[in-house]
Amino acid sequence: MAAVAISDSLVLRTVLGAPMLFLVSGHAVLRAIGVRTTSVSEHLVYAVGASLAAGIAGGFALNAAGFLTPLGWAVWFWTVTAAAALVAVRRDAPDRPAWPALPRLPLGQGAALTLAVLVATGAYALAVGDEATYREFKYTEFWMLPSPNGEPGLLTVGIRSAETRAQRFDLEITLDGQPFAIFRSLTIAPGDSWAREIPVPVLATRQTAEARLYRPADSRLYRSVSTLVPRI
Template sequence: MVLLVPGHTVLRAIGIRTTSALQHLVYAVGASFAAGIAGGFALNAAGLLTPLGWALWFWAVTAAAAVVAAGRCDTPDLPAWPAPARVRLWQVAALMLAVLVATGAYALAVRDEAAYREFKYIAFWLLPSASGQSGRITVGIRSAETRPQRFDVEITLDGQPFAVFRSIAVPPGHTWTREISVSALATRQTAEARLYRPKDNRLYRSVSTLVPRI
């Protein structure tokens, strides 16, 4: 309807004569595109680039063009439609099969969309102190899982064990953070944090940062 009806009414309103049904359809689609492009600029300027805004725009274009076309006394006649072709049984069967396949594909897509769950994950970070203080690092966990999870965090400093946090409970959508004091030296140190799942002791995430030097 969007690609045909507005263009058809615009053609009737401005009195463009077409010689065949195919030519009329092509002109109608082109005029609909032109109305859509003009509507994009108008709706963008008005801040109404929304489904409702588009519906109102095409309704207004179609209604205004229909009124103008009805008021014209020299509106050209529509081109004659070609005689309908004979439809054979196998063509009807092929059409019905195509409809069934398309309907089935759409139903599967709707079902998959309803059952789809966005990939969930755990965000894990290790950063220098946000306040800029030397010798302090911040470790954090943010859960986007669907169920509460427990994690272990192990922190090393230049390859040596430094801090351990066990059985950290992180509910869905929550964030756990700790700011840790590190003995800052005159040279940069590398701090590394590893995130484990206690139920299988598997490494889940690994991050690192440089400890600001004095």
């Protein structure tokens, strides 16, 4: 809990949190409810299953409490483990060992088990890396609106990037189908915005302004928006 509260180190949180998440909490729960196992492998399977069950229950509880954060998870597993340990201390017989005796594995089985652990750890590390870099949505916002103050003769054109890398755009504005303004090679980085106020002539008749956004890389129309120009 202290490591999560005072540090943002992913390595430290993983080293301290993984045993609590996958083993320690489940072991404490098994001891508390009095589950007896005959081998360390059986105990490990039960402990991992109980730890995952505690984690699932914690997800529901923390979500309902609005505390679904790293600190919330640390508090949850600490509470579950401490409470289960207190119950286990009260009910354990003095001659009951804390862990079943470790079996002796043949060299081949030990090597296979070690390889399986390494493969699982590597797969998990790759999954974490992919999740950190994956973005489900990547897009560019594009809009054209009359002046927010209601001032006639002004249109606001804007671009906001939520892409994964910088994009270059060409912007063309037409007024009643006739070319009116052109902006070339607008480079927008992820998270950045570009906006301009475009003065247009004010007439007594209705006018339609249209803005088209192109990507020069593929010479295709990327976005298109339009609006009515306020009349006198």
